Amino acid sequence: MKIGELSRATGTNIETIRYYERIGLLPAPDRTAANYRSYGDAHRSRLSFVRHSRDLGFTIEEIRSLLDLSDDPARDCGEADRIATAHLEQVQAKIAQLTLLRDELARIVGRCRGGVAADCRVIEALGDHRHCESPH
Amino acid sequence: MKIGELSRATGTNIETIRYYERIGLLPAPDRTAANYRSYGDAHRSRLSFVRHSRDLGFTIEEIRSLLDLSDDPARDCGEADRIATAHLEQVQAKIAQLTLLRDELARIVGRCRGGVAADCRVIEALGDHRHCESPH
DNA sequence: TATGCACCCTGTAGCAACTACAGGGTCAAG
DNA sequence: CTTGACCCTGTAGTTGCTACAGGGTGCATA
Structure with missing residues (x-):
């Protein structure tokens, strides 16, 4: 899906999505021939995680740590x-x-x-x- | 008094006092021969007003309006x-x-x-x- | 007299977490 | 073939400070 769709699907501002990519919170997606960003389901659920955590007041750095944890399923949940x-x-x-x-x-x-x-x-x-x- | 004394008297960071002057929340004080800021009681009570209002969570713009009001004693208190x-x-x-x-x-x-x-x-x-x- | 130290000055850049352009490219419909 | 919706990059603005860098001032002490 393109950035506009992802934006609607997650209730996130387009500029905010690009911002998250810039600061390394979301991985850079593939690009179409026209250089448009092309997202999959993994991106959408990661962005949902980020937005939900932000709604709950977690800082970007806290979310970064939480994402690191969930990217490494063997790690201890206590963190x-x-x-x-x-x-x-x-x-x-x-x-x-x-x-x-x-x-x-x-x-x-x-x-x-x-x-x-x-x-x-x-x-x-x-x-x-x-x-x-x-x-x- | 000099800026350091005003800072101690009101519990306000020196940089913050200069910042308030820069954005027009505090009037520019007189200067000594050495170009040091020289404050009087009016400055101190105005700064206390600002700090107390900030502590109560008012924004700078709200404080600006409140100060405008108190600078003009004939105006309606309802505002x-x-x-x-x-x-x-x-x-x-x-x-x-x-x-x-x-x-x-x-x-x-x-x-x-x-x-x-x-x-x-x-x-x-x-x-x-x-x-x-x-x-x- | 020199020198150390606390204090003051201006101007600019950084923080969080976005948001808002400016100035351009792409693509499908009418 | 043009209109309009969408996308791109890069930069600057927001709030309320805070933190320098790079300099000047003023007083006490060796």
């Missing part, structure tokens, strides 16, 4: 689990941080009583960290 | 509230998205039973979106 577990912990940390931030923002937003900027509680709260209840 | 509210909604959306993602990751991680990559449930789950329970 994949370590990568995924570390990533899960990062996501949990991010959620915790955003939750603090949300609470702080909600407090700030709730203070607006209208009026002019000079008396604005929102602007005041943003300017002075001491109005905060939690660290962020 | 600041709108910016903060919109930002709060984005944070909430992000938390919701990350929570789905965390649940999915937790499911995937939990499937590892050791063994070799060829049988790896983690890699399998990453390759195939159909293993997922929720959209992301």
Whole structure:
């Protein structure tokens, strides 16, 4: 299939597919006589893997490691689990941080009583960290 | 005060302070005879405002709007509230998205039973979106 | 007086993970 | 034979910094 089809099949931007090839995440496919990229099923499933992992928030480097693992079926699976577990912990940390931030923002937003900027509680709260209840 | 003092006073990297000046977020300060930047209290509180807003996740452009507002004390405060509210909604959306993602990751991680990559449930789950329970 | 060191300056390039052109080639339909 | 959809390469832009390179300044110490 040509790049446009692969793009539609995987929901990936054409430019992104070429980008992945450039950085070595996808192997360079064969070319047609007209120098068009020609992909097979292996490419499509590899790209699906990449996109799905990206959707789950893995970085390109993490995905590279995961792909290396799956390219070498004899290797120990524990490494994949370590990568995924570390990533899960990062996501949990991010959620915790955003939750603090949300609470702080909600407090700030709730203070607006209208009026002019000079008396604005929102602007005041943003300017002075001491109005905060939690660290962020 | 010189840039190093301002940096320590606000917990901001020196390069970041110069960056904020370059993009017009901080006004260019006076210079000493040796061409060193010389800051006053107004600069420090403006920079604190910027840092605090960044810590709360506001973008540079949002901060620019908030600063414009606070520079013009007669303006309606509602605009600041709108910016903060919109930002709060984005944070909430992000938390919701990350929570789905965390649940999915937790499911995937939990499937590892050791063994070799060829049988790896983690890699399998990453390759195939159909293993997922929720959209992301 | 020399020299070492901390500090300051400008300008440019790098990071992640794309995205968006500019400027061209290819191919099938009408 | 031209229109339009597709493809190609290469480069530059995005956000919010951070990290140099290559220089100047200012003060204390030997």
